């Protein structure tokens with residue numbers, strides 16, 4: 199069976215001299231792992247289009263046990279990312295996270311759009327990369343089925359509270375007055391981070407990256423979103439460790 203779909207290469211692994219296996223977040227089929235034979239050959243039409251962070255139109259053959267790339271045509275390569283080590287490290291982390299959180303054999307239009315938009319803003323360089331990272335983490339979790347309930351305090355239903363807390367195990371807000379009723383781990387977020395988290399979960403995609411946070415708010419927002427994103431991943435993400443080393 200032949201599948202024609204757009205997708206972003208989120209991982210590439212060499213196999214033989216000219217061959218590799220690539221992992222693609224596709225629009226129509228979610229995560230696909232496919233052989234790309236000869237793709238490492240300079241001059242092969244698939245070369246650029248199957249590289250890491252290439253957004254391409256793919257023609258993929260689905261065999262009995264494996265997928266293989268018949269042809270690929272570049273749509274976007276995010277060139278400005280490639281000359282900046284910190285941006286590249288962040289891009290690789292969000293790709294790895296996307297690989298963990300995106301579905302297989304299912305339409306992944308929203309996941310792909312989120313990933314492409316985040317890469318676009320990282321490449322463009324006019325938004326804070328730490329904000330982009332946090333927004334990507336929290337929004338990805340919501341898309342992956344871990345939609346937090348950030349409307350109000352889980353107990354008293356108050357909407358605004360100076361001492362709002364986030365409970366990462368269940369994805370809820372609990373205010374400072376009600377916190378004693380809950381036994382789970384709680385992270386103090388305060389009112390500004392609560393607004394930023396709500397924005398990330400409930401805004402339309404075209405407004406998603408408009409957040410502009412002061413340094414204190416960003417510190418807490420960043421820590422909280424990362425904690426929540428890693429909550430359901432039971433292994434260490436090497437790309438995240440690398441990003442943190444590079445960023446220092």
Ligand SMILES: [Zn+2]
Pocket residue numbers: 351352353354355356372373374375376
């Ligand atoms: Zn409360």
